[in-house]
Amino acid sequence: MNEAYELDVNGVRYPINAAMDRNLSSVLRTEVGLTGTKEGCDDCECGACMVLIDGQPVNSCSYLAAQAQGREVTTVEGILDGDNLHPLQRNLLEEGGVQCGFCTPGMIMSAQALLTRNPSPTEEEIRIGLSGNLCRCTGYQRILAAVERTAAES
Amino acid sequence: MTLTIATSLDEVLTALAEGARPIAGGTDLVVGARQGKSPLPDSLVAIDRVAALSQIESADGHIRIGAGVPHRRLMSDTLIVERYTGLADAAALIGSPSTRNVGTIGGNVMNGSPAMDTGAPLLTLGAMVELRSVGNTRQVALSDLWTGPGRTSANPDELCVYIVIPQPPALSGSAYVRLEYRRAMEIAVVGAGASVVVAEDGTIVSGRVAMTSVAPTIVELAGASDAMAGLSLVEAAAVIGAMASDQAVPISDLRGSDRYRRHTIGVMAARALDAAARRAGGEQIGVPVNRSLGIGAAR
């Protein structure tokens, strides 16, 4: 049975009408209509669904949407710098860290969470910080370079 | 399904009394439902906004960790890293940054998994859980809590509210290491926690060792303290390693055969003891040991 509640996503309040057992990624992709958050696995292992809740990384596939009430949800659609690409987005492109792009939104959200709490991470801290996001295309080397460059530029 | 978002402990306990199940980060419940292992319960009570459950308090020779404290805080909290280092080791190894962000110590301890990472260090640190239901509070030792794989002795209407750990004595240290095939996103193939007290000369005075993924529950190594007392670290590590392999009753599964687990639990137990004793002697080994000392905590 559906229930009505509100979600704050990227600074916009959305009225939601959904069953309480729905996970956050599903509600974001269908009710809110933001499909940048991806679903790549069944068991919280791939990180493609990563969003920020109150600034912290969360696998939205394994988080009940209703539990996000009253919290700030940020998806990849919410990190644009006005009309411009966020430095992480731009650097991922310029360093060649994007191939198929399916892991990219989740990767960006984990990197953003990492850089917010640790603006000057070591290589090891970046590797651990993004270790919950699987990428099959790049070998991670260019993603690492993009995050390092973003940290160095800020 | 109904979901109650609770903001007070009373609200949670009332909901539990009415048949609800608690949910914090959802890392076990929601994932399990997605995989089709077990559907979500008809009634859930969200406990992640109950302030009382998210405190870490130190008093009366104990530390009291709210069941809702996420692993992210355990691995970085100054008091825990300094005095309950094995617990910080374990918390830092769990899943990924997001798992550590939403996953809680209460959720880990109460899932009853023989592979839970926080279990072994908590056991060696002598932790108790405080279970509360409407009108009743009791403390239970971990060895009495875990009754089988995924099973605990807690009643359905009881909530784990705190993990209570006595303050470790002077010249003591603890550590947790695990065998993992990747450096992240892993579940322990086997793991070992150790807490030891050393003499000024480094000789082992006393200690406890517990083992992960080698029995139906996390288990303590019987007779460990007597066996290691008075030995040098090198001698003690050898003795404890052999005892761990001997006492382990592992199964064979995708992650490893019983033969391999029986061998590697000995290796991990010796390494956990080594790291714990070195910490007891004042050496700084960063959290987690696995990453500070390299693959499988090699040296």
Add this chain to the structure above:
Amino acid sequence: MVIAESPRFMRADGPDKVTGSGRYTADLTLTGMLTAKFLYAGVSHARITKLDVTAARHVPGVFAVLTQADVPDIRYGSVADRTLFSDGVIRFEGEVVAAVAAIDTKSAQAALDAIVFEYEELPVINDVEAALEPDTPLVHENWATYDADDDVSRQANVASFTSITRGDVDAALAGADRVISSRYVADASHAVPIEPRGVVAQWEGDRVTIWSSTQVPFQARDGVCEVLELPTNRVRIIVPHLGGGFGGKCGFHYEAHIAALARASRRPVRLVFSREEEFLAPDRRREGMIIEVTSGLNADGTIAGRRSRVLLDNGAYSSDAAFFPHMAAMHALGPYKIDHVHAEASSVYTNHQPSGSVRAPTAPQACWALESHTDELAKAIGMDPVAFRQLNAVDTGATGVTGQVYDEIGLQECIREAVAASAYGDELADDEAVGVAIGWWPTFPGASGAYIKVDSDGKGVIITGAQECGTGAVMTLPYLAAAELGMAPEDFELVYQDTSVGPYDVGATGSQTLLNNGRATVEAARQIAVQLKQLAAEKLEASPDDIVLNGGKAFVAGSPDSGVTIAELAAIAADGEMLLGRGSGAPPETPEAPNTVSCVGDQGMNGWAGPQFSCHAVRIRLDRDTGVVRVLEVNTAHDSGVIINQIGASGQVEGGVLMGIGQALTERTVYGADAKQMNAGLLEYKLQTMADAPPISIHFAEVYTPDMGPNGSKPIAEAPNVATAAAISNAIAKLVGKPVRLLPMTAERVWETLQEDGA
């Protein structure tokens, strides 16, 4: 032309991908769209005794339930052994028995639950060697009646067989100074693109549009046309952004199931796979393999002769795997100078998921075995393994195992550069070692087409049949066109991965996009260049031969300041003979198979066009107490001809290497006694994480390769996946004292090998 680090190559699809605005198949919704779900067999070998979908069709919210009885009775595949739905015999657990389309997931599941599906189990064939025993039942009782190319050699449970013979290997081995035999066994593994597949189908009258996460839209279209008996112009396949493939999304899979559901339900229908389905169902998996190699050595360290035998686990159906034995046989002989060889390879039916192309099919496993064997050879005669390869590996002018004589190639440069960049020969800690291996991979020339139009404002569109799976190959096409026309890459938009719009291309398979479609794009651009030069010649009163196109202008050579802009020329052309180019250049020829070779089951792999070579050197650390191996550094060198797009090519090397590390150490599909997969999920099927990934260095041996890809290039996408596991094996063997003969070389297998004699 080289797209170097500066100016930086910015993929045209990049902003879509980093902002989340790009749509992948699972992101599409159409009004009235239904959800599709499949009933899988869930048993590996059985005969269906009852299949009744009557009740399922009456479940509320259910619009269609289909079985094989509802579609044309057609078999398809490289050996035509496959039907859309089960033909009455279940041959692997992921076989589709029925499909439903319903208003939502719950109704679809209720319909699946209402299907009466009963069967009697048959003995499972779970092992390729057992499958060859004379008393083992046949996976396909009627195999002899199936259609297949005349070149495919088949017999009973052998779906495809190849032998290669050159010289007299018996005599060569009999006369050799030393003879060494090895046996290696590789487990099956998976491609694991992070995007699970999706299909959406919608009919308009008698035409169907299918959005599919396929690497090969034209092959998918042809599959739909074949099994649903439709002409090609009534089936349109559109690929939204594709979330990776690695071969796993090659072939024709579920487009026809969903098209048939959409037709029956008169609604658009969408299928999105779970990760578990992604593991269990598609006929694409990297096959398990048994490789046996015997080599005879001369006293001077040269190789006198080699005999190889390979058994491949074909799985239950043949998919595109009929050529695998020939490819595996080549990899089990290797890029070496050997005059006397004999290789036999059989792809054997079992009750496992079908095998199909996964990045460099057959190569990583066979290379791992052969290169581990090569280190055993060098060790047996006390020779340095790198020196052994420098002595025996082919190079420019050398004759390879099938008698092919190589034009200019860079394998020896690869060996030299990869080893030089590594710590090979340095003093290392006693738990560290460097292993070295070489690999090779063929180039696949083929037909491919592209159109270019330049409109009245001088802006262009490239309309191509090529498919972008993430590599950036299609994204590189504007650079090729721009270079021909003196324009900027940003002057071109791309229209791609739509079978009703672009001309044919084989798809994102065989590393061939830039090779074939790049040539087509260049040809199309050159046609427009001719038009522009003619227009400019008239305007500037000069000969077309003297016109130069550069910097967005056309001018007489030597007078760049007095030209005319391409936009001005385009405006003139728009009123008359428009600027339209088309290219589908004749593919380069594949070298003749030398007549010294006899080959049964010839799948065209004896002579390789534009062969690519590589050498990987990998430094590892071994925890001897547990067998855990950590890769510390990978140094690579590749001969993929001239490199057009440095960032793109490097990304292919880095991704291929990391996949190779996974194959070497952690990636493994485990089968139970019931022939079912036991680890169909990402927790127990372990990809490498960023925390595991080592630094990777890259050297490109840029040998100009004439008459191949644009600008002297060769492909790059699959080659980096060939030699990594082999190099890791050789590093492990140095530390263990002997090779680990099972792939992946899991910690437990390494530790077990350490317990053996001789370790």
